[in-house]
Amino acid sequence: MTPKVSGSGAASAAPGPSFSLHTIAAKLRDPYFWADWTVVFALVAAVLIFTALEPGNFMTAYNVNTILTASAVPAILALGQAFVIMTAGIDLSNAAVLTLGAVTFGWFFFRGYPLIWCMISAIIVGLIAGLINGLIIAQFKINDFIVTLGMLSLAQGVALVISNAKPVQVISPVLAQFAIGKIWVIPYLMILAFVLLLVCQFFLTQTKFGTHVLATGGNTDAARAMGVRTKAIKVSVYAISGTLAGVAAIVTISRIGAAEPAVNTAFLLNSVAAVVLGGVSLFGGRGNMIGPFVGAILLTMIINGLIVAGVPQYYQFIAIGLIVMVSAVLVRSAK
Amino acid sequence: MSEYAVACHNVSKAFGSVKALRDVSITAKAGEVTAIIGDNGAGKSTLIKIVAGVEQADSGHIDLFGQQVDFTNPEEARQAGIETVYQTLGLIEDLTIWQNLFLNREIVTGFGPIQLMNKRVMRQRSHEMLTALDVHIPSVRARVRGLSGGQRQAVAISRAAGWSSRVVIMDEPTAALGVRESAKVEELIERLKDKGLAVIVISHNFDQVVRLADRVWVMRQGRVIAELSQEELDAAQMVALITGAAKGDKLNESGDLDD
Numbered sequence: 001m002t003p004k005v006s007g008s009g010a011a012s013a014a015p016g017p018s019f020s021l022h023t024i025a026a027k028l029r030d031p032y033f034w035a036d037w038t039v040v041f042a043l044v045a046a047v048l049i050f051t052a053l054e055p056g057n058f059m060t061a062y063n064v065n066t067i068l069t070a071s072a073v074p075a076i077l078a079l080g081q082a083f084v085i086m087t088a089g090i091d092l093s094n095a096a097v098l099t100l101g102a103v104t105f106g107w108f109f110f111r112g113y114p115l116i117w118c119m120i121s122a123i124i125v126g127l128i129a130g131l132i133n134g135l136i137i138a139q140f141k142i143n144d145f146i147v148t149l150g151m152l153s154l155a156q157g158v159a160l161v162i163s164n165a166k167p168v169q170v171i172s173p174v175l176a177q178f179a180i181g182k183i184w185v186i187p188y189l190m191i192l193a194f195v196l197l198l199v200c201q202f203f204l205t206q207t208k209f210g211t212h213v214l215a216t217g218g219n220t221d222a223a224r225a226m227g228v229r230t231k232a233i234k235v236s237v238y239a240i241s242g243t244l245a246g247v248a249a250i251v252t253i254s255r256i257g258a259a260e261p262a263v264n265t266a267f268l269l270n271s272v273a274a275v276v277l278g279g280v281s282l283f284g285g286r287g288n289m290i291g292p293f294v295g296a297i298l299l300t301m302i303i304n305g306l307i308v309a310g311v312p313q314y315y316q317f318i319a320i321g322l323i324v325m326v327s328a329v330l331v332r333s334a335k
Numbered sequence: 336m337s338e339y340a341v342a343c344h345n346v347s348k349a350f351g352s353v354k355a356l357r358d359v360s361i362t363a364k365a366g367e368v369t370a371i372i373g374d375n376g377a378g379k380s381t382l383i384k385i386v387a388g389v390e391q392a393d394s395g396h397i398d399l400f401g402q403q404v405d406f407t408n409p410e411e412a413r414q415a416g417i418e419t420v421y422q423t424l425g426l427i428e429d430l431t432i433w434q435n436l437f438l439n440r441e442i443v444t445g446f447g448p449i450q451l452m453n454k455r456v457m458r459q460r461s462h463e464m465l466t467a468l469d470v471h472i473p474s475v476r477a478r479v480r481g482l483s484g485g486q487r488q489a490v491a492i493s494r495a496a497g498w499s500s501r502v503v504i505m506d507e508p509t510a511a512l513g514v515r516e517s518a519k520v521e522e523l524i525e526r527l528k529d530k531g532l533a534v535i536v537i538s539h540n541f542d543q544v545v546r547l548a549d550r551v552w553v554m555r556q557g558r559v560i561a562e563l564s565q566e567e568l569d570a571a572q573m574v575a576l577i578t579g580a581a582k583g584d585k586l587n588e589s590g591d592l593d594d
């Protein structure tokens with residue numbers, strides 16, 4: 001195919017309406033369409049398999065509610081991680097920043113500050129940690145791996161210092177009600193995560209910012225040559241990831257009723273895994289938010305399904321590890 | 336208004352100890368194709384990067400339609416009507432054609448921080464931009480990754496020409512293309528010229544320069560060594576100038592090259 005720059009131009013292709021057959025056919029031929037939707041098929045497959053294995057236990061209202069509740073934090077973290085990975089970066093500090101946010105929450109709560117202030121403090125701490133990550137990465141052009149690995153240790157250390165390495169009980173009826181509340185089998189926490197998904201997807205697909213995130217990840221030099229403020233974009237995505245880790249800290253506290261100083265590193269691996277499963281390229285430049293969100297639910301469901309099926313808990317690490325490696329290989333070979 | 340769209344006056348630029356440009360003065364007129372030729376490392380890319388605001392000159396100045404300009408970044412140059420098609424900094428593969436055409440020029444509607452993109456209008460205009468230059472591509476929704484080299488270059492050139500640009504600069508626009516695709520890009524360049532734009536082209540292809548250019552500037556080791564008008568164009572002569580076998584009329588003014 002070459003551009004027909006000569007001739008009468010009779011064969012011009014008009015930009016058709018959104019739902020023409022031509023558009024649908026084009027979508028089906030687009031390999032990215034399949035990368036985006038694989039995770040949804042995988043989710044359906046996982047549901048069918050676990051339902052077949054454990055007919056009476058898996059698809060119960062109780063268990064579905066359990067899965068969705070446990071999915072909220074991984075899903076929220078995956079949204080932030082997705083923004084970062086779309087710029088070809090990675091945020092290894094999100095789980096530690098979550099812990100730092102939680103401990104900050106606990107510190108203020110223990111000293112009698114109002115709940116709303118405790119919540120805001122967790123979010124602000126997440127935002128600041130993310131800004132520090134982004135500013136160092138963008139301004140000093142230091143490898144994202146090193147910077148966020150440093151932040152992982154830094155946030156963990158500060159969390160231990162602030163908390164004196166002790167958990168703080170957070171007894172708040174409001175938070176506890178929110179954590180157990182549900183509409184039918186859908187927990188409020190998952191509705192919160194879903195609202196965040198809609199906001200992220202909106203910014204990604206409907207605003208200039210979203211296009212610039214993908215442009216920065218796709219080809220930073222080309223984007224900069226077009227005047228895209230690539231540094232500001234990079235700082236923003238780490239700030240978003242940190243902020244969402246702060247939100248995830250509040251969700252965690254509401255679920256367990258305490259601010260714990262220990263870092264759950266499984267959250268970090270799961271967020272990266274969810275993003276890769278969700279069809280976001282690790283090289284940056286492409287992807288959407290729905291895939292990582294569904295990916296996070298899928299991973300949580302697999303862990304839950306293994307537990308329901310009576311598989312010893314340690315095997316979940318093996319399962320997640322295998323899933324990450326296999327999906328990374330699949331994504332790679334799809335290129 | 337000045338006779339020249341672009342006039343560089345005694346522009347010099349050094350990268351550390353490398354003197355990339357030494358007292359370079361060239362001009363380009365609107366409605367003409369101006370070619371810059373020279374061996375690798377002659378300073379061609381550096382010169383156009385300065386005109387496009389990507390690099391800043393150490394000394395000398397640039398006039399745009401008679402007005403002195405002093406760009407500190409590419410965006411300022413673009414605001415002033417200078418668009419560039421770079422040798423390497425091209426399109427973004429994973430974005431669609433319309434997203435590339437409107438990158439950082441998005442049409443938005445909205446208020447405050449929520450600026451909604453008007454995708455429908457951007458797609459429509461993208462289609463118009465391409466058809467205005469007689470570039471036919473299946474759909475503006477296609478991703479750049481799936482396009483051929485010629486199609487990409489056509490999109491990049493359409494992007495440069497599609498705005499309120501007055502000067503379009505191209506750094507080796509056909510270097511990566513086959514013969515047929517090059518011919519189509521040359522037709523595009525002619526069309527920009529006919530639209531009254533000042534087109535500045537860096538090229539290594541002397542036959543192409545003979546076909547396209549109204550004026551040619553020959554550079555060697557950071558200096559302009561010759562200015563050739565269309566009637567004087569001759570591939571053998573250009574080769575001689577570039578390699579140093581011929582001396583070049585400008586050389587006497589600026590002295591020996593081997594200083």
Ligand SMILES: Nc1ncnc2c1ncn2[C@@H]1O[C@H](COP(=O)(O)OP(=O)(O)O)[C@@H](O)[C@H]1O
Binds near residue numbers: 376381382
């Ligand atoms: N960013 C830079 N840093 C250091 N040296 C550079 C840079 N850009 C160009 N140069 C040097 O300046 C000289 C001219 O380069 P360039 O303008 O790219 O030449 P051309 O495009 O004619 O091949 C070369 O010696 C090149 O190595």
Ligand SMILES: [Mg+2]
Binds near residue numbers: 506
């Ligand atoms: Mg060059």
